[in-house]
Structure formats: C-alpha cells, structure tokens
C-alpha cells in the first residue's frame with residue numbers, strides 16, 4: 001500500500017542545488033574572523049548551467065566546497081538534490097573539477113580517469129571500459145596510455161574533465177577549470193563542455209572570474225560582490241549557442257563589465 005503523501009519525504013529534485021541564506025567566516029591568525037560569504041541564496045535548477053561570477057576572494061571556491069559537503073556553512077542551508085548536506089546525500093551524484101588538473105604524474109590518462117571509480121565496487125574491466133569511454137567522449141580516445149607529462153595543457157584539462165564525468169554525475173561542480181589554458185584552447189573546451197552538457201543534461205555550476213566565459217556558457221549568471229561575497233545580480237542568459245563574438249553576447253559582456261565597474265574598484269582576478 002502506498003503511504004499517504006503527507007508521510008513521504010519529497011525532496012525538491014527540480015533544484016540540483018539550493019543555497020539558503022548561507023554565511024561563512026574563517027578564523028584569522030590574529031584571532032579575528034574573515035567574513036567570506038554573507039547571506040547567499042540562489043538555486044541551480046536541474047539541467048541548467050549556472051555560472052558564479054565573482055572576483056578573487058569572494059568565496060566562490062568556499063561555496064563549491066559547501067556544495068560538495070567538504071565544508072559546512074556557519075549559517076544557512078545548502079541542499080543537494082533536495083537533501084541537506086548535513087543529512088543523507090548521495091555524493092556519487094556529484095563531480096568536481098578543480099582549477100588545477102590534479103592529475104597523478106605516475107598514472108596514465110586512463111588510470112587518472114579511473115581514479116574517480118576506485119571508491120566504488122566496480123570491477124577492473126568495467127572501470128577500464130568506462131574510463132576509455134570517457135576519454136573518447138572528450139576526444140582523447142587514442143591517448144589512454146599517455147602520461148600527463150606527454151600531454152598538452154588542453155589535453156590534461158580534457159583528462160580532468162573525463163575524470164569528473166566518469167561517475168556520470170547529475171551535478172558537475174567546476175572551479176575555474178579552464179583559467180590556466182590559452183584563449184584558443186579555452187574556447188575549444190567551452191565548445192566541448194556545452195556539447196557534453198547537451199548530450200548528458202547534467203547540472204553544471206561553473207565558477208569563474210571571467211565575464212566573457214560566464215556569458216558564453218551559462219543559462220544563469222549569479223554575480224558576486226567582492227568579499228564578503230553576496231549575490232549582487234542574478235540574470236538569465238537566453239542567447240542561442242554558439243555565443244562567442246556574437247553582438248548579443250558582446251553587449252551583455254559590456255553591460256556586466258559596466259556593472260562591475262560601478263560596483264567596486266576592488267574587482268581583482
């Protein structure tokens with residue numbers, strides 16, 4: 001028999017992530033506290049690409065670490081697929097791609113990708129097959145046995161992307177993942193990421209300090225103020241892809257840059 005609806009927990013899975021009045025301070029060496037995030041609230045609708053755009057030090061990485069359950073807020077709540085991060089979250093549904101590629105130099109590309117599967121109960125053979133499939137997805141099918149030092153920056157970034165995708169996460173957290181790539185390679189990675197997003201339909205939270213990158217990728221932009229990070233502006237970007245160099249994208253970039261200039265002279269990257 002189905003229990004009455006009132007007795008069933010219905011986590012709101014329409015929101016991949018929800019931040020509700022999140023505040024965070026870190027202790028400082030002098031005994032004081034550094035206020036990093038103040039009363040931050042916004043949602044990441046399931047299947048969307050949300051860009052958190054903010055200057056260096058505005059708490060963007062701190063916020064992602066909270067979404068990944070690595071840090072707890074001082075105040076407020078963080079919900080992952082409708083569940084409190086303090087409760088039971090299925091963390092295997094999240095992938096995390098960091099600013100540096102964090103590849104292990106002594107492991108081949110395929111074994112770096114397979115790292116993400118090592119905590120599960122997946123057999124050797126399936127692990128290899130899944131890792132190989134992810135490398136193919138990011139265009140590195142022929143480089144499975146290459147070591148990181150044999151790969152270009154763009155290729156290493158692809159391996160890191162494959163590693164964050166191999167668990168087939170519903171939510172992909174990306175912390176300035178392409179900021180160290182040259183402009184041309186970064187553009188290629190944007191195209192790849194949007195293609196994979198179209199194929200997989202996962203939710204993406206993409207942290208960046210780069211206005212143009214946010215405009216090119218995001219369905220929604222959440223713009224932070226300088227520290228303490230607060231939501232300064234939230235906007236929907238309803239432009240068709242590809243956006244790079246299009247008049248609409250260029251004018252949105254100009255508009256956001258003007259908003260930043262008006263906000264503060266302290267926007268540093």
Ligand SMILES: Nc1ncnc2c1ncn2[C@@H]1O[C@H](COP(=O)(O)OP(=O)(O)O)[C@@H](O)[C@H]1O
Pocket residue numbers: 026027034036054055056057058059060061062063
């Ligand atoms: N674990 C920590 N302990 C103390 N200070 C921290 C810690 N993590 C981050 N900070 C500080 O908090 C501020 C925000 O950091 P971060 O979230 O990395 O910002 P962003 O990613 O926007 O550049 C920075 O000034 C940073 O030095």
Ligand SMILES: [Mg+2]
Pocket residue numbers: 060061062175
């Ligand atoms: Mg950061």
